[in-house]
Amino acid sequence: MRGNETLYFMVHAVTEASAAGAGEAAHDPPLSEDGMKEAERIAAEFAKTKPGLRVIFCSPKLCAIQTADFVHDQVSSRLKLKAIDELACRSSARESAEDFRARVQRVFEWVKTQPLPSLIVGHADFAKIMLSLAHMPERDLKPGEIVSIDLF
Numbered sequence: 001m002r003g004n005e006t007l008y009f010m011v012h013a014v015t016e017a018s019a020a021g022a023g024e025a026a027h028d029p030p031l032s033e034d035g036m037k038e039a040e041r042i043a044a045e046f047a048k049t050k051p052g053l054r055v056i057f058c059s060p061k062l063c064a065i066q067t068a069d070f071v072h073d074q075v076s077s078r079l080k081l082k083a084i085d086e087l088a089c090r091s092s093a094r095e096s097a098e099d100f101r102a103r104v105q106r107v108f109e110w111v112k113t114q115p116l117p118s119l120i121v122g123h124a125d126f127a128k129i130m131l132s133l134a135h136m137p138e139r140d141l142k143p144g145e146i147v148s149i150d151l152f
Contacts, residue, residue, distance in 0.1 A: 013039035047074035054115035068121040089123035
């Protein structure tokens, strides 16, 4: 037994594009003003309830990095924060649904080898597949929502 074998997945907070109902894969929008307030609030709540976090991984998209920065600041400045290209959202123009699912599967297996508990800050499409891989019901997560995934 490795101790706490939990992965937390947080969908990045609201961006101007997501608030308007636009897709984000083709560009790299920052958090909206409301999104920054939301990320700061959620990060503070998470920090109070989830001590022991060992690492934060995030998508290389600006909205995920900004959201992860709020968590990082609230939890511990000594905590590792790593942007991972494999955590980017799916671009339907460049990646088939099957290829995207295979990429999420690779990340799911890889994260099991990393220090736990950990947090991934990413995108709703990624989270939906990760839930399925963990034998949890697939569902659409809202911006700023955090889900707990038991890996083993």
